[in-house]
Amino acid sequence: MENSFTYEHENIRQKLETYEWENNWCERAYDTEAQRVLYIGDSISCGIRRFATAASDNQILFDGFGTSKALDNPFYTKMLRLFAQQQGYRSIVLFNNGLHGWHLDDEVSYPMYFRKMLDFLKTEFSDTPIAVVLSTAVTDPVRLTRIIKRNAVAEQAAKEYGSPVIDLFSVSESHSKLHTDDGIHFVEEGYRQLAQIVYKSVDRIICSPNS
Numbered sequence: 227m228e229n230s231f232t233y234e235h236e237n238i239r240q241k242l243e244t245y246e247w248e249n250n251w252c253e254r255a256y257d258t259e260a261q262r263v264l265y266i267g268d269s270i271s272c273g274i275r276r277f278a279t280a281a282s283d284n285q286i287l288f289d290g291f292g293t294s295k296a297l298d299n300p301f302y303t304k305m306l307r308l309f310a311q312q313q314g315y316r317s318i319v320l321f322n323n324g325l326h327g328w329h330l331d332d333e334v335s336y337p338m339y340f341r342k343m344l345d346f347l348k349t350e351f352s353d354t355p356i357a358v359v360l361s362t363a364v365t366d367p368v369r370l371t372r373i374i375k376r377n378a379v380a381e382q383a384a385k386e387y388g389s390p391v392i393d394l395f396s397v398s399e400s401h402s403k404l405h406t407d408d409g410i411h412f413v414e415e416g417y418r419q420l421a422q423i424v425y426k427s428v429d430r431i432i433c434s435p436n437s
Contacts, residue, residue, distance in 0.1 A: 241296060241329050249292035250309050253279050261286045262315060263428055264351075266306065267322040268292060270362050270394075270420075273412060277421035278428075286428060289313050296327025297339035303346050310350070317432050319351050320392065320424070324361030324376045325410070332375040340379055344387050355431055358384040358391050362398035362420070365409030392427040394420055 249272045254260070265275050265288050272292040279288045291309050295302045310316070321343065330336040347356050360377045364370050377395055384391045397419060398404075404416030412420065 241298065243294050243326070245294065247292075247294050248305065249290065251275065251290040251292075252313055253287040253289055254284075257287060258314070260284070261317040261432060262313070263288045263318055263320060264291065264310060264313060264316040265289065265320045265424075266291045267320070267359065268294070268325045269411065270325065271320075271322055271359070273417045274394075274421045274424055277418050278425045281418075281421045281425040282429065286317075286425065286432075288424075289316070294326050296330060297323055297336070297343055298327065298330060303343075303350075307350065316351070316354055318355045318357060318428055319347055320357050320359050320428070321347060322359035322361060322380075324373055324380065325364075328372070332372055332379070336376060337379045337383070340376075341383050341386075344383055344389070348387065356387070356389050357427070357431060358389050359424070360391065360393050360395040362394050362412075363402070365402060365405060390427070390431055392424060394423060397423060 249269070251272075263278075263286060265271050265278075267290070269292060272290055275288045275290040279286065291306055293302070293305070295305075323340075323343070327336070327339075330339060344356065344358075358380050360380055361373050364373060373395070381391055398412075398416070401416065401419065404412050404419065406413055
């Protein structure tokens with residue numbers, strides 16, 4: 227039986243979702259002058275990305291590496307590295323993966339792999355700010371409880387690594403009517419509001435990286 231939340235197999239020992247996917251996007255690939263973002267995330271980040279560039283009036287280009295892969299997937303970092311090589315350069319990296327990898331427990335495995343990913347990002351993009359993006363709220367109360375736990379892990383890790391945090395959870399929780407019927411994704415206005423937060427946060431970090 228499939229779980230309608232992320233189409234993940236009900237057997238929590240199954241590390242792969244029923245539908246594994248990547249959605250990679252390079253905005254105006256020919257442009258080598260504009261500020262460029264590497265936004266690593268899930269389907270929510272894919273929805274936000276397309277509005278974030280517009281929110282910046284095309285002054286900041288938001289490239290996306292979206293994937294269903296869990297943090298313990300050995301191909302995750304390999305595919306991310308390949309995409310980053312194609313991207314060429316970036317001014318900031320945004321990272322979120324909270325709505326995938328439900329086979330990882332929230333107390334031990336998820337924190338361990340989350341920190342491993344931050345280690346990878348800090349090493350791979352050593353001269354680039356790494357910002358941690360909190361996962362958005364969902365309407366399912368069981369999953370919401372887990373998201374809150376995972377966001378706490380993300381915030382603590384960000385503090386330890388000296389990474390700024392972009393909070394998308396608070397606004398998504400307070401604007402539940404902006405969800406689509408699946409209780410996970412957002413209508414266009416929801417993505418626009420989230421994109422404004424992401425754009426303004428990125429602009430602030432790029433302009434004042436130590437703030």
